[in-house]
Amino acid sequence: MGTEPIHLDEPPNMHDAEADPDGEALVDALAQSAFVVMGVLTRIGAEHELSLTQLRVFGILRDRRPRMAELADFLGLDKSTISGLVDRAEQRGLLERGKNADDGRVVDVFMTAAGLELAERVHAQVRRALAPTTGRLDAKERRTLTRLLERMLGSA
Amino acid sequence: MGTEPIHLDEPPNMHDAEADPDGEALVDALAQSAFVVMGVLTRIGAEHELSLTQLRVFGILRDRRPRMAELADFLGLDKSTISGLVDRAEQRGLLERGKNADDGRVVDVFMTAAGLELAERVHAQVRRALAPTTGRLDAKERRTLTRLLERMLGSA
């Protein structure tokens, strides 16, 4: 296996018109897309002293009020990590902890007005930063791409 | 190279069924997709003691041999951060520093065989982890989605 030399930019073996039944090329494209988005989020987040992880928290809390454990699960991080993450954002007034009425052990998390406002500013900035990229597709292609992503992600 | 005019947060202007000429919904879908991929990468990376950032480095070094500054630029991070990042991965034998013949100040970075092997293992695992997600689309849709992403990201 691994003695393969490094071959620069060569699109993988698809001599047949369009094979790839496993969606391997799709996973690569999704990963590459994620890397590009992460780069933009990292850079813009830094301008507001927000880490990539904090921005992921914002994305989740935008329309949810999860408990700590759920937040950890969404992010793929340990619950102890979430404690510190929420601590710092709470000290900045960006989000808050709340009691859960049903279970005294549970802590719910939600954004403050200030947090939502900052999130929206960042969001608009990200939109502008990605415009040159999304603009490489025409309007019809953008709609198709959006629809496919939404379906894949389960928005429907 | 569109120098798009900067229009600050103007969300609601889609009374028509499918308008969105600015691709705002697309940016949201791309961000959500990136969040899902980040969650998977974070979790699987942790199993191999690789941070999300290390995986991003792997993704870049897969088919490139950049200098330190280029790596920093790709990642949206400071050059001093890259020094530590490369230090630790180099100590694990996953990548190496190399001299640049043209400019004595420059340090090139590239993966070792062991690094490429590990990257491939992680890659296969990510592919499997995302299969249920990509599998929500049929084969034709997957090909369309792949093609649109690749075109948008400049692979063509």
Next chain:
DNA sequence: TATTGTTATACTCTATAACTATA
């Protein structure tokens, strides 16, 4: 002088283990 990268320092991010409080 300007540029490339490293180092020193001070944070944030992260997981593990031990802990408190509630169920």
Next chain:
DNA sequence: TATAGTTATAGAGTATAACAATA
């Protein structure tokens, strides 16, 4: 006992400022 979350600790990730080497 089991579960939800916090805290203590240690190490990785990160930026700023100061530094050395090269151009």
